[in-house]
Amino acid sequence: MKTSYTSLDRFTSGEYEFDRPDRFRRLVETVQRDGIVARGAGVSYVAASFSPKAVSIETAAFDRILAFDPDRSWIEVEAGVSLGKLFEFLTPRGFHIPIQPGHPQVTIGGCVAANVHGKNQYSDGIFGSLVQELTLYHPDHGVVRASPTENAEIFDLTVGGYGLTGIILSVRIGIAKLAGAAVRQRNFRVDGLLAAFREVDRLKQDHDLIYCWNDLSRLGRNRGAGVVVTGSYVAGDSGGKAETNYKRLDPSAKKRLRPNVFTDKAMPWVNRIYAHQNRPASKPVDVPLFQFNFPAVGKEFFFDFFGDTGFVELQLLLPSDAVEAYVEDFLSLQESHGRPIALTTIKAVRGDQRLLHFNGNGFNFTIELRNSPQNIAFLNNLDDLNCRYGGITNIIKDSRLRPEIAERQYPEIDLFRQRLRTYDPRRRFSSALSERLLL
Known part of the structure; x- marks a missing residue:
């Protein structure tokens, strides 16, 4: 199947192949090929989730909250869960994710793949610092569990790896207690x-x-x-009940004006x-x-x-x-x-x-x-x-x-390429972004 995709900045646009699996077995069947890339909310500024050479695997159906441990301050979710959904779940329970980009439609899988920052990167760091463990699927490696201590090199390639190591299935992230709403x-x-x-x-x-x-x-x-x-x-509940409705971003939508x-x-x-x-x-x-x-x-x-x-x-x-x-x-x-x-x-x-x-x-x-x-x-x-x-x-x-320019600015870009090719010699995963930067 084909559909129209456009990056949020409207710099890249066209007709691209996609699939929309609704369960894990269907996802596994879909990705048994070369040229695939995961697509979450589809609101990346750049073309990170589509390419003329790849099939985009839409992950919107994988949006369950899997586990929540308030005593140890973590939550485990499927990669398609949005920040908005987590906000609605965590805030009444007195928790929040301290590192978030500017729109609630963004998915957790997207946050991991881009290793995003929030409103105070100086104090909070980047999103990867919250990720305790993740699982992903790669057609040559099956289901891979990775963390800073288990399959650490795959973990490092995946967090901030722009979706090039496989389809992220689930993520366990650290959360913080919230002083108020x-x-x-x-x-x-x-x-x-x-x-x-x-x-x-x-x-x-x-x-x-x-x-x-x-x-x-x-x-x-x-x-x-x-x-x-x-x-x-602000301590307490001085902000009242927050309004969490929002208009979805859809850069690919056909608009007359x-x-x-x-x-x-x-x-x-x-x-x-x-x-x-x-x-x-x-x-x-x-x-x-x-x-x-x-x-x-x-x-x-x-x-x-x-x-x-x-x-x-x-x-x-x-x-x-x-x-x-x-x-x-x-x-x-x-x-x-x-x-x-x-x-x-x-x-x-x-x-x-x-x-x-x-x-x-x-x-x-x-x-x-x-x-x-x-x-x-x-x-x-x-x-x-x-x-x-x-x-x-x-x-x-x-x-x-x-x-x-990327070569001059990122001293370890070649190291990333080498490790990625060692892990995935066939380079099954790609996007217009990775192709442009020769990743």
Whole structure:
């Protein structure tokens, strides 16, 4: 069977083969071939779950909660379980997953495969740090159980391995006790891009959650001014019952209208409105945990407002000691290209970079731009600047990332390839992402 798939950034689109098994035996029968890849929610920014050379195995039917141990703070689920479903299960029981991306539709299997980060990577790390054990199916190896102590090399290849080691069946993840169902949010104004980095650095240890939004849509004075958003869990139930309904993202849906709102001329006005709506209040505001954890909920239209051609995101891990010089060169390069940026965010990060993990010590600096030849040229030049300053591009976010740039930024990319070929000589699993980066 064939269907239409489109990456969330709309960079990659087409008709692709798929199958939708609804039980394990059917899944095993389906994957006895070369050229397969698992597909969870289908909301990855890049084409990580489909390819002209592969059959996408949709895992939506595998969404059961298998076990829950509140005394030892873990939960075991099938890979197709969404973050939203787990939120509804865990929150009333006083627990939560401390590391979550911005939309509840994302599946646990996707979180493992991309080794995602959340709102405070500096304190919480990346998703792989929560994974205690997983099982996967590979047609040449059968069902494989892996953990940091059992089949550790397969575990390392699977967590942050972009689905290339097999179909993830189940995952046991560590969970944390929850202080309350609300987050006390406080916003701080910053007057420029360098000031934003400094303020995030100053506040990163004092709050449970922290990120910064910046306005780089206009060239000139105060470029990069923005708002640092901090959050601390509120004890008790002061947030009330959280609203957990949300609109599903479906980048592959056929829509008659995707208005190109984020034109070069309109973006400064859009950013001004957003800045006004998020200006610092006179006192902190208590926000429901669901709303703070998943800021994309209610703003799903944002992705459509780039029009039919979509957008491109570059998410960079920038070393701390490079920030001051980098900001100056970045702003100069942006000025020379004259490119307004639709969305900019900053987060603090801390950890060890290995294999293909988007991790290290410094800052997560993210920019989103309309997909256009001028913006692609700007980003391609920015790649060289990023490499010069020791930056690392997030593979799961950037559809135009070239293999030669990934080679320069990920010192262990060849080690990943070698280990993957040892484990899977036939390379049964592949995606448009893995083919583009020669994984």
